[in-house]
Amino acid sequence: MIDGLAARVPPPWTAIRAIALNTFREAIRDRILYLLLVFALVLIGSSRVISLMTVGDENKIIKDIGLSAISIFGVLTAVFVGVSLVFKEIERRTIYTLLANPVRRWQFVTGKFFGLLAVLALNVTLMSVALFALLGFRGASPWGLLPAVLMIGIELTIITAVALLFSSVTNPILAAVATAATYVMGHLAWSLQLLKARVDSVAGSAFCDLVYWVVPGFDRLDIKTEAVHGITLPSGFLPLAIAYGLGYAAVVLFVACVLFERRDFS
Amino acid sequence: MRPVASEADSGDAAIAFRGVRKAFRGHLGIGRVVAVDGLDLVVRPGEVFGLLGPNGAGKTTTIKMLTGLVQPDAGKIRLFGKPPSDPAARAAIGFLPENPYFYTYLTAAEFLDFYARLRGLGATARREMVPRMLQRVGLAEKATTPLGKFSKGMVQRLGLAQAIQHDPELVILDEPMSGLDPIGRRDVRDLILELRRAGKTVFFSSHILQDAELICDRVAILDRGRVITSGRLDDLVSSQVSWYEVAIRGALPERLPATVVSRDGGETLLRVDEVESLEALMAAVRASGGQVVSLWPCRETLEDLFLRKLQHPVHDKVRTR
Numbered sequence: 297m298i299d300g301l302a303a304r305v306p307p308p309w310t311a312i313r314a315i316a317l318n319t320f321r322e323a324i325r326d327r328i329l330y331l332l333l334v335f336a337l338v339l340i341g342s343s344r345v346i347s348l349m350t351v352g353d354e355n356k357i358i359k360d361i362g363l364s365a366i367s368i369f370g371v372l373t374a375v376f377v378g379v380s381l382v383f384k385e386i387e388r389r390t391i392y393t394l395l396a397n398p399v400r401r402w403q404f405v406t407g408k409f410f411g412l413l414a415v416l417a418l419n420v421t422l423m424s425v426a427l428f429a430l431l432g433f434r435g436a437s438p439w440g441l442l443p444a445v446l447m448i449g450i451e452l453t454i455i456t457a458v459a460l461l462f463s464s465v466t467n468p469i470l471a472a473v474a475t476a477a478t479y480v481m482g483h484l485a486w487s488l489q490l491l492k493a494r495v496d497s498v499a500g501s502a503f504c505d506l507v508y509w510v511v512p513g514f515d516r517l518d519i520k521t522e523a524v525h526g527i528t529l530p531s532g533f534l535p536l537a538i539a540y541g542l543g544y545a546a547v548v549l550f551v552a553c554v555l556f557e558r559r560d561f562s
Numbered sequence: 563m564r565p566v567a568s569e570a571d572s573g574d575a576a577i578a579f580r581g582v583r584k585a586f587r588g589h590l591g592i593g594r595v596v597a598v599d600g601l602d603l604v605v606r607p608g609e610v611f612g613l614l615g616p617n618g619a620g621k622t623t624t625i626k627m628l629t630g631l632v633q634p635d636a637g638k639i640r641l642f643g644k645p646p647s648d649p650a651a652r653a654a655i656g657f658l659p660e661n662p663y664f665y666t667y668l669t670a671a672e673f674l675d676f677y678a679r680l681r682g683l684g685a686t687a688r689r690e691m692v693p694r695m696l697q698r699v700g701l702a703e704k705a706t707t708p709l710g711k712f713s714k715g716m717v718q719r720l721g722l723a724q725a726i727q728h729d730p731e732l733v734i735l736d737e738p739m740s741g742l743d744p745i746g747r748r749d750v751r752d753l754i755l756e757l758r759r760a761g762k763t764v765f766f767s768s769h770i771l772q773d774a775e776l777i778c779d780r781v782a783i784l785d786r787g788r789v790i791t792s793g794r795l796d797d798l799v800s801s802q803v804s805w806y807e808v809a810i811r812g813a814l815p816e817r818l819p820a821t822v823v824s825r826d827g828g829e830t831l832l833r834v835d836e837v838e839s840l841e842a843l844m845a846a847v848r849a850s851g852g853q854v855v856s857l858w859p860c861r862e863t864l865e866d867l868f869l870r871k872l873q874h875p876v877h878d879k880v881r882t883r
Contacts, residue, residue: 307682314680321672392657392662393657396630396652396657396734397677562626
């Protein structure tokens with residue numbers, strides 16, 4: 297028996313930070329990220345041209361296209377990078393040496409989550425700076441868009457957790473399909489309430505309610521229209537939406553950690 | 563040689579397997595394939611222990627259970643008295659998997675820095691340690707080269723640096739010589755011997771028996787998930803001459819006090835177990851008009867033991883010298 301082995305185990309955040317940094321490095325050295333970022337910046341830049349071809353307030357159209365670009369390219373990054381995060385480590389067997397260290401599996405999953413979140417934060421920041429600069433250049437105040445950008449960040453946090461959950465249990469293709477399906481379902485969750493109103497049976501109604509509350513409520517977090525048109529948000533909306541989004545992501549991450557804990561790497 | 567305690571006494575063992583069993587799902591998820599079946603093994607601190615066996619014997623599964631990558635279905639595994647699932651147990655080990663593949667987007671220095679961070683080493687310690695380890699494995703000039711540009715041998719050496727950089731008490735190596743050229747194999751052998759001199763425990767799997775014979779204190783031979791023999795090399799393999807091999811050209815005597823190992827054209831290779839029979843054979847060959855081409859005194863090697871235990875008789879093999 298060797299004395300003081302427990303003392304050699306570093307605090308949990310040490311491994312989480314190291315894995316997050318490594319994940320961040322991996323993503324920013326991947327060409328796909330730059331490809332997506334360039335597409336997004338081109339789209340934001342070209343929104344000025346699109347606005348000229350459209351009837352309406354040009355600045356509002358630029359804001360609308362800009363926020364949509366930030367959201368769509370953020371989601372694409374989260375899905376494309378997120379679904380292969382864990383799978384690649386298993387497939388290439390890099391996880392063997394990693395988990396042979398004094399690292400707990402939940403620390404590995406959490407580190408991956410924060411690494412991808414850092415990449416998305418960088419992405420969203422760069423795209424937002426481009427959009428804000430374009431609006432500033434045209435003399436329009438961009439600051440009213442900040443809550444919408446924040447909500448996009450919350451949405452991406454949930455998608456990252458969902459992508460990581462699927463990446464922990466299946467291959468990247470299935471994980472991408474499942475994550476994309478979750479994203480679409482989350483945005484169409486309102487339709488479940490319409491469906492519920494048309495369903496006669498109690499069981500059907502309960503099922504609609506169940507799915508409505510289980511899928512992420514992206515439709516409720518989406519405030520792009522309000523931000524673009526300057527519509528005032530209900531009082532207390534932002535703190536509640538942030539708490540809901542972070543709570544949802546935390547639960548999904550917890551499930552991913554539990555499932556990952558039981559895996560054999562054979 | 564270090565004293566080896568009884569296998570039953572595993573209280574202060576570096577590694578202890580007790581009745582460990584592991585089965586995986588069969589092809590298409592049908593049935594169960596037993597990879598390790600009732601494994602009992604004890605490795606003492608300071609030993610170099612070789613886990614030998616043919617492909618599919620269960621060596622890699624054993625090592626994966628030891629490093630916590632795979633959970634056993636039954637039995638107990640202990641690393642310095644703790645289960646592998648306990649990070650405190652893994653704090654004392656360094657591990658190099660078989661055919662390692664590392665992050666190709668990292669440079670050699672970033673790679674070692676990452677593993678040092680995982681172990682909680684501070685920035686100052688990492689700055690001092692990373693170049694020192696790269697120097698130790700002969701990769702100092704490759705510090706800023708991405709691993710994607712590394713050869714297999716270089717990846718293996720870097721993997722070894724990763725396994726020993728934190729000065730672990732126990733180093734676990736899965737087929738460390740696999741795929742290496744003779745110089746690479748010698749380097750790995752030297753490193754293991756260096757670890758032994760430093761009082762470290764080394765547990766490695768291999769199917770390259772020559773290397774195992776040169777560096778192991780004890781070995782276990784695994785076949786179909788079971789240990790078929792284990793012990794000190796000195797006890798398993800005799801250093802005395804055990805038999806003679808005689809090559810005869812031309813006619814053979816009618817009555818041979820020897821076993822025929824092989825025939826190749828006009829030459830016959832015989833095995834003689836007793837020195838008295840050897841003298842009788844020489845006389846008989848002379849009388850029959852044959853010619854003794856060569857005579858080799860042989861001792862049992864680890865390979866012979868391996869083949870014998872796996873029930874592939876030595877006699878069936880044609881020797882080349």
